[in-house]
Amino acid sequence: MNRKEFLSDCGKIGFAGVTLSLFPWLQSCSDKAKQEVKGEKARIGIIGTGSRGCFHIKHLVQMPNVEVVALCDNYRPHLEDAAQYYPKAKLYDDYRHLLEQRDVEGVIIATPLYLHAPMTLDALSAGKRVFCEKSMGYTLDECLEVYNKRKETNGVLFIGQQRLFDPKYIKAMSMIHEGKIGDVVGVRNYWYRNNNWRRDVPSPELERHINWRLYSEYSRGLMTELACHQLQNGSWALGMLPEQVMGSGHLVHWLKEDKRDVYDCVSAIFTYPNGVNMTFESIISNKHFGMGEQILGTNGTIDLVTGMYYSDEPAPKGSGMHQLIAQIESGVMSNSVFAGTSWAAESSPLAPGVPIMTNVKVVTGESTVGAEADGSRELLEAFIHATITGRQPEKVLEESYYATQFALLADKAMHENQILRLDEKYKIPYTPLK
Amino acid sequence: MAFEFEYSAKNPLYPVSYLKLRAMHSRLEIIWTGQAENQAQGLAQRVEQEMLAMEREFNRFSEKSPLAVLNLKAAMEDVSVGEDLFMALELSEAFRRGTRGYFDIATSTSCGKDMVSYTLNPKSHSVRFNAPEVTLDLGGFAKGFALERVSRMLSDEGVERALLNFGSSSISALGTHPYGEWWAVGVDHTKQHGIVAKEVRLKDSAMSVSGRNYKGEYHIVNPHTGASVAAEELILVEGRSALVCEVLSTALYAAPKTEREAIVSQYDGYRASEILCGDCGSVSIRKIG
Ligand SMILES: NC(=O)c1ccc[n+]([C@@H]2O[C@H](COP(=O)([O-])OP(=O)(O)OC[C@H]3O[C@@H](n4cnc5c(N)ncnc54)[C@H](O)[C@@H]3O)[C@@H](O)[C@H]2O)c1
Numbered sequence: 150m151n152r153k154e155f156l157s158d159c160g161k162i163g164f165a166g167v168t169l170s171l172f173p174w175l176q177s178c179s180d181k182a183k184q185e186v187k188g189e190k191a192r193i194g195i196i197g198t199g200s201r202g203c204f205h206i207k208h209l210v211q212m213p214n215v216e217v218v219a220l221c222d223n224y225r226p227h228l229e230d231a232a233q234y235y236p237k238a239k240l241y242d243d244y245r246h247l248l249e250q251r252d253v254e255g256v257i258i259a260t261p262l263y264l265h266a267p268m269t270l271d272a273l274s275a276g277k278r279v280f281c282e283k284s285m286g287y288t289l290d291e292c293l294e295v296y297n298k299r300k301e302t303n304g305v306l307f308i309g310q311q312r313l314f315d316p317k318y319i320k321a322m323s324m325i326h327e328g329k330i331g332d333v334v335g336v337r338n339y340w341y342r343n344n345n346w347r348r349d350v351p352s353p354e355l356e357r358h359i360n361w362r363l364y365s366e367y368s369r370g371l372m373t374e375l376a377c378h379q380l381q382n383g384s385w386a387l388g389m390l391p392e393q394v395m396g397s398g399h400l401v402h403w404l405k406e407d408k409r410d411v412y413d414c415v416s417a418i419f420t421y422p423n424g425v426n427m428t429f430e431s432i433i434s435n436k437h438f439g440m441g442e443q444i445l446g447t448n449g450t451i452d453l454v455t456g457m458y459y460s461d462e463p464a465p466k467g468s469g470m471h472q473l474i475a476q477i478e479s480g481v482m483s484n485s486v487f488a489g490t491s492w493a494a495e496s497s498p499l500a501p502g503v504p505i506m507t508n509v510k511v512v513t514g515e516s517t518v519g520a521e522a523d524g525s526r527e528l529l530e531a532f533i534h535a536t537i538t539g540r541q542p543e544k545v546l547e548e549s550y551y552a553t554q555f556a557l558l559a560d561k562a563m564h565e566n567q568i569l570r571l572d573e574k575y576k577i578p579y580t581p582l583k
Numbered sequence: 584m585a586f587e588f589e590y591s592a593k594n595p596l597y598p599v600s601y602l603k604l605r606a607m608h609s610r611l612e613i614i615w616t617g618q619a620e621n622q623a624q625g626l627a628q629r630v631e632q633e634m635l636a637m638e639r640e641f642n643r644f645s646e647k648s649p650l651a652v653l654n655l656k657a658a659m660e661d662v663s664v665g666e667d668l669f670m671a672l673e674l675s676e677a678f679r680r681g682t683r684g685y686f687d688i689a690t691s692t693s694c695g696k697d698m699v700s701y702t703l704n705p706k707s708h709s710v711r712f713n714a715p716e717v718t719l720d721l722g723g724f725a726k727g728f729a730l731e732r733v734s735r736m737l738s739d740e741g742v743e744r745a746l747l748n749f750g751s752s753s754i755s756a757l758g759t760h761p762y763g764e765w766w767a768v769g770v771d772h773t774k775q776h777g778i779v780a781k782e783v784r785l786k787d788s789a790m791s792v793s794g795r796n797y798k799g800e801y802h803i804v805n806p807h808t809g810a811s812v813a814a815e816e817l818i819l820v821e822g823r824s825a826l827v828c829e830v831l832s833t834a835l836y837a838a839p840k841t842e843r844e845a846i847v848s849q850y851d852g853y854r855a856s857e858i859l860c861g862d863c864g865s866v867s868i869r870k871i872g
Contacts, residue, residue, distance in 0.1 A: 470612040470748050473760075474601055477616060478593040482763035484782060489751045489771040490794040490817065 171323050172582065174313060174545035177534035178527060186214055191536040194219035194253040194277075196244045196268060197260035198231035200518040201282055201309075205257055206234050208526045215533055221247040224358060244268055248275040255305070255536035257529075258282060261361040262368045266291035269306065273298050278305035278539070280532040284373040285553035289561075289575055292553050296546065296577055305541045307532045308549035312378055314531065315524030317456035318385075320506045321444070325386050326582065330446025330458070333386050336427035337443045338379035340371075340514055343436035345403050346413075363409035369560045370411025371398075371431045377556040379442055381548060382453060383419060383427035386444045388581030390551055391419035391427065393570045398563035402434035417559040429559070440514025456509030547579050588627045590620045597744075597761045602627045606634045607642070607725055609750030615737060616744045616761055626740055630733055637729050640667055641721045653710055654718050657701065663709040672703055672710060674826075675724055682834035682846050687806035688719045727829030730755045730789065734825070746785070747825075752792050755825040756785035770819060773860040780858050780866045781819065789825035793818045793832040805837045812837050815859060818871075822853035831855065835871065844872040 176182055191214060195202055198220055209215050221241035222228040228240055241247045247256070248271055255278035258268050266286040272279045273295075285308050286292035299306040312318045325333060346363065350356050361367035362374055384390055396417030403413045413434060419427040442453040449460040469485040476482060510522035519525055535541060554575055562569040592598040597616040600623035604611045611634065618626065643650045649668050656662050664672070675688045676699070689700035700717045701710055721728075726749045734755050737745050744758040746766045756766045765786045769779030773794065783790050794817040796802045801811040820832040827850060835843050835855055847855045855871040 468610075468612055468748050468751050470603075470614055470746065471601060473614045473746065474589065474591055474599050477597050477599045477614075477761055478591055480594060480596075480762055482760045482767070484767045484769050484779065486746065486748065486754070486766070486768045487751065487771045487777075487779075488748075488754055488768050488783070488790065488792050489773070490792055490796050 171326065172313070172319060173543040174531065174548075175319065176542060177531045178314075182534060186534055186537045188214075189537050190214050190216045191533045192216050192218045192252050192254045193533075193536070194221065194247045194250065194256045195231065196221045196247060196256055196258045196272075197264075197282075198222040198227045199224070199259065202227070202257070202259035203231060204519045204525070205259065205529060206231060208529050210234055212530065212533060214537065219247045219250050219253050224355075245271065248272055248277060254278060255280065255532070257532075259309075262373050263287045263361075263366065266295050269295050270298050273302050273304045273306065276302070276304070278532075278536040280307045280309070280529070282309040283549065283553065284308075284369070284377045284556055285549055286557075287369065287373075289554060289557050289572075292550060292557070293575055293577075296550050299541070299546065303541075305532075305535045305539065306546055307528065307535070308546065308553070309525075309528065310378060310381060310549045310552055311524035311528045312381055312453075313385075313524065313545060313548060314527035316527075317506060317509050318382075318453055318524070321451045321453050321456065322385050322582075324458075324505060325444055325446070325451065326388070329448070330444065330451055331448035333444055333446050334425055335445035336383040336386060336425070337441065337445065338376070338382060338428060339430040339438060339441045340375045340379065341431065341436050341438050341440070342433045342515060344433065345406060346433055346517070347407070360409075363407065363411055365410050368411060369557060371413070371415050371433070372417075372556040372560040372563075373553070375431055376415075376417070376429050376559065377552045379429060380419070380427070380555050380559075381552040382442050382444065383421065383425075384551055384555075385548065385582065387421055387423075387425060389421055389423070390571075390579060391555055392422050393568055394419045394555065394559045394562050395568040396559045396563040397566075398560070401432075412563065415559075415563060417562070419555060419559070436515075440512075451505065454514070455511050456505050458503045458505050460503075544580070544582070547577060550577060551579065586627075586631055588624060590623055592620070598623075600627065602630060604631055604634055606638055607722075607729070609726065611729070611733070611750075612748045613733070613737075614746050615742045615757070617742060618740075622740075626737070626742075630736060633732060633736065634729060637667075637725065637732065640665070641671065641725045641728075643718070643720055650719065650721060657710050658712040658715045658717060661704065661707070661709040661711050663707055666708070669703070669708045669710075671721060671724060671728060672701065672719075673705075674728075675721070676701075676703065678724075678830045678834070681849055682830070683838065683842060684806055685838040685842075685846065686723070686830050686834035688721055688724060689717050689806070723833045724826070724830065726750060726753045727789075727791065727824075727826035730825035730829075749825075753789070753825055753829050754785065754791075755789035757787060759786050770817065770858060772864060772866065773817065774862060775860075775864045778864050780817075780860055781856070781868055783819070783821060785821075788821060788823055789828045790819065790821045791825070791828035791832040793836040803833060803836050817858040817860070818855065819858055820853055820855045822850065827853060847872040 217235045217238050219239045220231045221244045223242045256272050258281040265281050269279050269281045348359050350359050398412035398415040400412055401414040414432050416430045444451045451458050469487050472485040512520040512523045558569055587603040589601040599616050602613045641650055642648045649664050653662050678686045701712050730747055730749055730753055747755045754768055760766045765784035768783045770781045772778035772780040801813045803812050805812050818832045818836045820828045822828050857869045859867045
């Protein structure tokens with residue numbers, strides 16, 4: 150396939166057409182679905198109004214069918230920040246009281262990881278529709294418990310895995326499922342930063358409350374904070390789940406500075422039943438390579454982060470021969486054919502890429518809060534839609550569930566220095582998307 | 584082999600056919616006029632067959648090719664080869680002598696310089712290498728050879744106008760563009776792609792360009808030293824035979840400037856030039872001889 154054909158092929162799969170049916174959770178993004186909730190309002194409570202919570206608020210204030218009626222945070226300055234957006238909302242420092250508020254239909258949970266499962270369980274029990282930030286839980290058991298609770302209550306539950314709603318990922322995955330890059334033979338993920346991952350602390354007793362990410366009592370570190378986003382890529386592209394994982398993690402650099410106890414340097418290899426490997430690597434004391442996610446196929450590579458496709462058989466500049474057809478058809482002669490030193494078919498690392506769609510929005514992965522145009526808004530919209538309709542979209546929770554489970558399993562493999570498989574009891578129904 | 588065929592009879596005076604093939608690690612494109620669609624399609628298929636056959640014969644990297652077998656065994660024993668390969672080796676040897684040794688299909692070996700790498704026995708069509716480390720590579724020969732073959736096939740079928748482009752570096756023409764007195768080909772500026780460094784007019788003739796490859800590597804080796812030639816200029820050769828053009832452009836690139844004129848002068852009817860592309864689209868061209 151040449152460059153032109155490839156581009157025109159890509160153009161044919163519109164975000165609105167084929168893809169919505171390919172990925173069932175996108176159904177709520179259709180015009181019809183939007184029509185369905187027109188004029189209605191979802192009454193929302195937000196639990197955890199720190200940086201991610203406020204990031205969501207900035208989207209929520211722009212959405213016509215949302216009314217934020219309650220806010221909760223046990224750190225007053227953060228609660229007050231959020232209250233500025235919603236002066237009429239009721240304020241809480243204990244989330245259980247927020248859950249008692251009758252008119253709250255849905256809650257958005259953006260608290261530290263160790264609170265995700267308890268808060269989600271309570272919210273589901275209280276009959277609320279729930280959007281909880283990733284990762285889904287702090288332990289494998291917690292995730293299962295949450296998953297089962299959602300089933301049992303027939304509730305709505307979304308996890309903050311916004312790549313599932315990012316247009317460039319959706320385009321890329323549908324191309325992969327259509328076989329455009331050939332057989333998938335490898336998945337590479339990495340996330341590098343060079344900063345201490347700390348937030349400023351106004352007074353020392355707040356250290357653990359504010360820098361919860363750095364302590365294993367509250368967080369599983371890089372695996373639950375970063376990896377869970379990227380680990381989705383392999384299962385999504387391959388339509389199967391990893392069979393085993395091995396990994397190595399260490400605190401290499403930032404131990405000099407503070408008392409953190411989560412790794413600052415991790416590598417993991419996930420192996421799928423067909424032998425394909427997916428890697429994840431993260432280092433936060435060197436940022437040269439930034440954030441990267443690549444699906445490697447027998448015909449070419451898709452870079453998910455940049456939305457570029459790199460053919461393994463690049464056709465560089467055209468020879469102009471093909472243009473002769475049009476010249477002869479219309480009875481003219483002009484200079485179109487180019488000669489140069491020999492063109493060879495072997496792949497070149499310099500092979501120019503082709504954007505997989507127009508207007509690709511590229512996100513760097515540097516921000517710890519979130520980035521615009523990365524699917525977060527669409528994810529939130531889908532949750533609002535589900536809050537109004539009460540319908541849980543298919544598969545979206547399963548994708549998120551496994552993203553967290555494998556992040557946790559890898560973390561465990563690192564701590565135990567073992568090759569691990571996901572225990573049968575954690576397996577939930579998962580039908581591949583292909 | 585990837586195969587693309589297009590046909591257009593929008594202009595009834597000159598129905599036009601286009602064929603694109605991936606072959607010999609490169610791509611062959613042919614445009615020709617004047618045939619009915621089914622005729623043209625048949626021709627396209629025969630061209631593909633012929634290309635496949637040549638590829639099988641000349642690819643030293645495919646284990647079973649006669650050339651690979653030759654490379655494996657001919658240092659130990661006489662190996663008899665088919666007619667095509669034998670002819671290719673005969674021609675290559677003639678070109679080696681005719682280019683002061685700057686065209687040599689045994690360049691990739693460190694075999695004693697200026698020696699004859701192989702001996703041909705015309706009676707038994709057999710080949711024997713003269714040193715154990717000889718390896719033959721017909722890469723610099725095959726494209727020109729294939730162009731000759733295929734343009735012959737076209738003219739045998741009565742095609743009068745065609746342009747054949749093999750990997751952009753070897754181009755061969757039958758007749759002229761239907762709306763011109765030649766086929767126009769622009770040599771691409773090496774630093775500013777899309778700018779014509781030199782226009783070449785082809786009419787029943789061919790051209791070949793040598794220089795750094797499209798990745799910018801110096802891939803042509805001087806057979807006398809075994810080292811890659813780090814020359815910045817392109818060598819352009821124009822003349823009747825695509826094969827001679829290809830061989831000559833490679834040899835001239837490999838040869839020092841001082842020897843180039845003497846080499847070209849042995850080839851009647853062939854014109855060669857050095858094209859040096861500068862920054863900002865500038866070009867300087869020097870005729871050799
Ligand atoms: N999806 C994404 O791309 C993305 C990006 C950033 C953060 N996140 C996730 O969002 C969550 C929050 O991260 P953050 O960066 O906003 O952290 P943060 O520390 O800025 O915010 C957490 C908030 O929760 C509050 N909190 C803590 N315990 C509480 C309790 N018991 N009751 C009520 N409030 C409590 C804190 O006071 C704080 O305001 C994390 O799970 C993180 O992984 C997701």
